Amino acid sequence: MALHKRSPLTFFVLVFALSVPFFGLGSLTDLQLMPGLSVSALATFCPLVAALLLLRRESGTTSVQALLSRSVDFSRITDKRWYLPILLLMPTVSVVVYELMRVLDLPLPLLPTQPQSAAQVLANLPIGSALLMFAAFVVGALGEELGWSGYVLDPLQKKWGALRAGVILGAVGAAWHLVPLLAMHRSATWIAWWCVYAVAFRILLVWIFNNTSGSVVGVALFHATLNLSFFLFPVNGSHFDIRLAALVMSGAAAVVVAFWGPKSLARDRAAGRR
Secondary structure, three states, rough: OHHHHHHHHHHHHHHHEEEEEEEEHHOOOOEEEEOOOHHHHHHHHHHHHHHHHHHHHHHHHHHHHHHHHHHHHHHHHHOHHHHHHHHHHHHHHHHHHHHHHHHHHOOOOOOOOOOOHHHHHHOOOOHHHHHHHHHHHHHHHHHHHHHHHHHHHHHHHHHHHHHHHHHHHHHHHHHHHHHHHHHOOHHHHHHHHHHHHHHHHHHHHHHOOOOOOOOHHHHHHHHHHHHHHHHOOOEEEEEEEEHHHHHHHHHHHHHHHHOOOOOOOOHHHHHOOO
């Protein structure tokens, strides 16, 4: 279907509308899917549902099947070197945040004696549990990214360019998370820094997307590493310093914009396929 016929605003409104029951459930109960993850996180599949509903109305089942097929289309990542940032960039950000917290003498838990280096913490991670968490986060990330990246990102880029599309999508995504964050009793300051963190992360997602020929599975893996890195941070992410994380993430996004350019965030965008 022609991208110009897709309405980002309609998509955003539908995503928020579909999410209301999950946000309401998260606000009414303290039930958590795992420590630090409200039941409202089940809304992660709303962007996918919104995209499928709109595609079905716009161009039928063929487009629906085409979008779903992108969840397993690894062939788009023709340059396998892109798996390095996809899988390692977010763990690196978390390690940098952890080490900065140690240097700045910010609160960290006793594990079992403080301070420990990031390498020591990583050596004690439960690998089996981490792999199961990662698999679950990949499924959840596909629920988001088939909508955010697979459906609405390209029309936004066509009108606004890559950087501004990333900022717009990041701001919408941050607003979409406000109710779950409030349900988890996050402070206004924490949420403000998290919004900076989320917008910078979305810019990096656009960068990954545009340099992997529009790979939805690539950005979903990248998204999953963000969630995994957070929940593996001591303890279940409770000591994650969001201020430092926002600054580190913004620095990474600034480097990407400087080297790849704000218009496309890619060296050869024309070579990509959608």
